[in-house]
Amino acid sequence: MTIEHIEDLKVYVQVIDSGHLAAAGRVLGLSATLVSRRLARLEAALGVRLLTRTTRRLHVTDEGKVFYSRCQRILSELAHAQRELLPTSNEISGTVRVVLPTSMLSYGIMDALNDFMLHNPLIVIQVQISDEPVDLLAGGWDVGTHIGVPNDSSHIGRHLGAVSPKIAATPEYLARYGLPESPLELSQHDCIRVVRRGVVHEYWPIIDKQGEVQKVPISGRLICHDFITLYSAMCAGVGIGLIPLAALRKAQAKGELIEILPDCRIEGVTLYAIIPAGRNKLPRVQVFVNWLRSFMETLDV
Structure with a gap:
């Protein structure tokens, strides 16, 4: 069987939102008996049990939880589509x-x-x-x-x-370990690596002043999965990292980070x-x- 009545989806969502057949019926203007019948019709069409009912409580099955989430999106999209077709709807909502x-x-x-x-x-x-x-x-x-x-x-x-990050570190880190003067010198430093698509970056593609691309091997003991962690680690002086220019400007204004090899750039x-x-x-x-x-x-x- 197939679902033939969109109203059954509305009833099902309202029952879960209300937590009780009678409460859902009051919202929808239906009797508890009619609400129960529509739920039964929906379950029969789907061929699965969505709810288990006792005299006091409703329990949503695993299948019912998945279907509830889908129903919410379907009904939301339907409501939006109907509003967008109204000739009086001049503003996007x-x-x-x-x-x-x-x-x-x-x-x-x-x-x-x-x-x-x-x-x-x-x-x-x-x-x-x-x-x-x-x-x-x-x-x-x-x-x-x-x-x-x-x-x-x-x-x-x-x-x-396109996004082309900059190389930077804290003044304290550079005072302790020295300022790299060429891309290859980065291999001698603690570089904060990141994970992208499940792969840890092992090199940085740096374009030098002559426009040549150098794949510089990097190493470091900290590996990050997101920018917030990376930025915090860089500002804490853990090592050298790659940072978007917009973030670098803010950090420079606060005296937190210094750009390294400004004449070079990273492949964006x-x-x-x-x-x-x-x-x-x-x-x-x-x-x-x-x-x-x-x-x-x-x-x-």
Whole structure:
């Protein structure tokens, strides 16, 4: 059998939200008996048990929990789609769910996001900061980021810009161990390494003053998985690390970090916004991604 009544999904979600059949019925304007019948019809269509019921409590099965999460997203998207079709709806509204890398914090993303929300008062932003891979589809996310051209055909990629980090360390570290004067001298220092896509970086691709790329082997006893940890470790004097220019400027202003080998640069990476196919056509998502691209273009990163 197949689900033929969207109202059954609304009943199911309301029952879980209310915690009781009678309470859900009062919200929906239905009798507890009718609520029970619609739940039974839904379970019969799915062929699985969603809830177990006693005289006092409802217990959601594992299958029911997964289905509840899906139903929430389905009903939310349906509501947004209906609002967007209203001829009187001139302003873009709804929730944009976003996963951003921790390095975005160093770019001043939260200050900029505040400005975005002031200019888009009907848009709600749900944001998660993470450097770990996230399943956008499974998590119900609208926008994520990806280093390099995305190769997942189920997602749409939008170019945001290139990121070229700087080499830096604290004045105390450099006073203790010396200032590297050439890229290869970095191999003799404690360099804070990072993990990307499960792989620990063992070298830095440094472009010297002549424009030649040198793959400089690096070593160090600290390995970080996110920018916040990396930045904190660098400011604590643990070693030399790579940092976005925007973050370096702030640290330099506070006297926390000093740029190393300013005449050299690191091979940059290209950052893309990735959007699950279909969501890229939602006006609220389009507005956010366009804003994110404009924000990145204002940064000298």
